[in-house]
Amino acid sequence: MKQHPYLRAYMAGIVVPTIVLLFGLTSFTVARYVYNVPLPIERLIVFPMSVVPNLWGVWNILFVASRSRTHLSLGVHGMLLPLILVPLGLLLLRALDFPIPYAAAILPVGVPLALIVYYLVWKYVVASLNQILGLA
Amino acid sequence: MIHKTRTGNDDSEELKQLLQQNLPPLQDHDLELRRDLWPRLKQRLDQEDVHDLAPRQSLRIPWFDWALAALAAAALILFPGVIPALLYHF
Numbered sequence: 001m002k003q004h005p006y007l008r009a010y011m012a013g014i015v016v017p018t019i020v021l022l023f024g025l026t027s028f029t030v031a032r033y034v035y036n037v038p039l040p041i042e043r044l045i046v047f048p049m050s051v052v053p054n055l056w057g058v059w060n061i062l063f064v065a066s067r068s069r070t071h072l073s074l075g076v077h078g079m080l081l082p083l084i085l086v087p088l089g090l091l092l093l094r095a096l097d098f099p100i101p102y103a104a105a106i107l108p109v110g111v112p113l114a115l116i117v118y119y120l121v122w123k124y125v126v127a128s129l130n131q132i133l134g135l136a
Numbered sequence: 137m138i139h140k141t142r143t144g145n146d147d148s149e150e151l152k153q154l155l156q157q158n159l160p161p162l163q164d165h166d167l168e169l170r171r172d173l174w175p176r177l178k179q180r181l182d183q184e185d186v187h188d189l190a191p192r193q194s195l196r197i198p199w200f201d202w203a204l205a206a207l208a209a210a211a212l213i214l215f216p217g218v219i220p221a222l223l224y225h226f
Contacts, residue, residue, distance in 0.1 A: 016226075017226050020223070020226040021226070023223075024223040024224075024226065027223070028220075028223075044224065047224065048223070048224055048225070048226065052225065052226060082225060085225045086225060089224060089225050106215075106217055106218050106221050109211055109215045109218050110215075110218040110221045110222065112211075113208055113211045113212070113215075113218055113222065114222060114225060116204045116205075116207060116208045116211075117208055117222065119204065120201060120204060120205060120208070123201070124195075124197075
C-alpha cells in the first residue's frame with residue numbers, strides 16, 4: 001500500500017471531525033428544535049461541516065508531505081491547527097453577524113483547552129488512523 | 137470421390153510445423169531465468185508480513201499526556217460554557 005499517500009492522509013484526517021460533527025450537530029439540533037434554545041444553527045453549521053473536516057484532511061497531508069523536513073511529532077503538528085481554526089471560526093462568526101456570548105470569558109480557557117484536546121486527538125487517534133492506512 | 141475432412145489434429149500439426157519453421161529454436165540459456173526471483177519474492181512477502189501481521193505495540197501513554205487529559209477534563213467540568221465553542225471548532 002504505497003500509492004496515493006496524500007489521498008490516504010486526507011481520508012485519515014477527516015475521520016475525527018466527521019464523527020464529532022455527527023454528535024455536535026445532533027446536540028445543536030436537539031437544543032434548537034426540542035428545547036427551543038435560540039441558536040441559528042443554519043448560519044453556524046457551515047464552518048464545522050465544511051471548513052473543519054477539510055482543514056483536518058489538508059493538515060494531515062501537510063504532515064505527511066513535510067515530516068521528513070520538519071521532524072515534528074504528529075501531536076505537535078495537530079496542536080498547531082487550532083491556531084488557524086480559532087481565528088477563522090471567529091472571523092466567520094463576525095462575518096455572519098453572530099454574537100459570541102461570553103467571548104472574553106471563553107477564549108482564555110477555550111484556546112488552551114483546544115490546544116490540549118487537539119494535541120491528544122492528533123497524537124493518538126489520527127496517528128492510529130495513519131498507521132492503519134500505512135502512513136506511519 | 138473421397139472427401140478428406142480436416143480434423144483438429146491436422147490443424148495442430150500444421151500449426152506446429154509452421155511455428156517450428158518460423159521461430160528460431162530455443163537455446164539452453166534461454167530456458168533458464170537469468171536470476172533467481174525467489175529471494176526477492178520472499179523479501180516482499182516478509183515485508184508485508186511484518187507490516188500486516190506484526191502484533192500491535194501496546195499503547196503506552198506517558199504521564200504528561202495523562203496530566204493533559206486530566207487538565208482538559210477539569211476545564212470542561214469547571215467551564216462547561218466552552219463545550220459548544222470546542223464543538224464548533226471540531
